[in-house]
Amino acid sequence: MIEIERKFLVSSLNFKNEAVSRTFIAQGFLTTEPERTVRVRVKGEQGYLTVKGISNVSGTSRREWEFEIPKTEAMDLLGLCPSVLEKNRFEVPVGSHLYEVDEFLGANAGLVLAEIELESEEEVFQRPNWLGKEVTGDVRYYNSQLSLSPYSEWGQTS
Amino acid sequence: MIEIERKFLVSSLNFKNEAVSRTFIAQGFLTTEPERTVRVRVKGEQGYLTVKGISNVSGTSRREWEFEIPKTEAMDLLGLCPSVLEKNRFEVPVGSHLYEVDEFLGANAGLVLAEIELESEEEVFQRPNWLGKEVTGDVRYYNSQLSLSPYSEWGQTS
Numbered sequence: 001m002i003e004i005e006r007k008f009l010v011s012s013l014n015f016k017n018e019a020v021s022r023t024f025i026a027q028g029f030l031t032t033e034p035e036r037t038v039r040v041r042v043k044g045e046q047g048y049l050t051v052k053g054i055s056n057v058s059g060t061s062r063r064e065w066e067f068e069i070p071k072t073e074a075m076d077l078l079g080l081c082p083s084v085l086e087k088n089r090f091e092v093p094v095g096s097h098l099y100e101v102d103e104f105l106g107a108n109a110g111l112v113l114a115e116i117e118l119e120s121e122e123e124v125f126q127r128p129n130w131l132g133k134e135v136t137g138d139v140r141y142y143n144s145q146l147s148l149s150p151y152s153e154w155g156q157t158s
Numbered sequence: 159m160i161e162i163e164r165k166f167l168v169s170s171l172n173f174k175n176e177a178v179s180r181t182f183i184a185q186g187f188l189t190t191e192p193e194r195t196v197r198v199r200v201k202g203e204q205g206y207l208t209v210k211g212i213s214n215v216s217g218t219s220r221r222e223w224e225f226e227i228p229k230t231e232a233m234d235l236l237g238l239c240p241s242v243l244e245k246n247r248f249e250v251p252v253g254s255h256l257y258e259v260d261e262f263l264g265a266n267a268g269l270v271l272a273e274i275e276l277e278s279e280e281e282v283f284q285r286p287n288w289l290g291k292e293v294t295g296d297v298r299y300y301n302s303q304l305s306l307s308p309y310s311e312w313g314q315t316s
Contacts, residue, residue, distance in 0.1 A: 031194070033189070049209075080211050
């Protein structure tokens with residue numbers, strides 16, 4: 001399937017009042033090459049292996065293939081990943097859309113990102129008051145990049 | 159599972175007289191890092207996604223996780239791989255073991271490799287007369303390497 005996703009910073013924690021679910025996610029990447037990322041994820045009681053293909057220029061469309069795998073095997077595979085990222089995911093309905101809001105933990109604590117999936121690049125959607133600046137296509141906010149270069153280390157001079 | 163595999167060159171095509179099956183395989187790699195290779199394979203009518211983990215020093219033990227996926231999705235994923243390797247696989251019973259013999263095609267034509275899977279590193283097995291030099295642990299003969307540096311280009315001076 002073709003994914004149209006737009007990604008935003010989140011400016012307040014008020015989204016939690018409107019959330020309908022919260023799930024702990026642990027994930028890592030077996031490869032982070034943008035042309036073919038391979039992600040391992042444990043989400044609740046299920047494991048997943050997800051391959052994402054080449055982005056278009058604007059970064060809003062990527063092809064994605066997701067396979068369910070046993071949770072125990074997903075945990076094995078997380079052990080192969082160079083780093084593991086942990087977050088709580090909240091589902092927040094707004095108008096006719098569903099925002100997925102990720103509150104990152106560990107080395108990315110303090111970062112909160114919201115994503116909305118659209119059927120076309122022109123589709124109109126509501127922006128709730130907790131929604132901040134759009135960061136669609138900004139590679140620093142890719143989960144694959146947050147594994148390598150976590151939020152807590154941004155802006156450090158070396 | 160832990161795999162104990164030994165790999166050999168094949169010195170004649172006589173193995174075909176003893177083969178009990180022959181299957182066409184197309185495969186590619188989403189990543190070839192030795193610590194975490196991810197292989198896409200179409201074998202007959204089935205697709206597979208296989209992750210292999212870290213080798214021991216001698217190169218005979220690797221952890222492996224294999225997931226069946228639909229053939230159509232495996233063909234999609236082959237399209238993401240930097241190169242696709244094609245071969246005919248023959249199953250050849252010898253004594254109480256089964257050799258898997260791969261006759262490579264395309265850029266690796268001329269190369270034939272036999273593999274045997276053992277339950278321990280000390281296990282005894284028969285060596286048929288068509289079996290050549292052992293190449294276990296020689297990275298040039300890894301399928302991942304044969305994609306990047308095919309047999310037909312070996313020994314070329316550049």
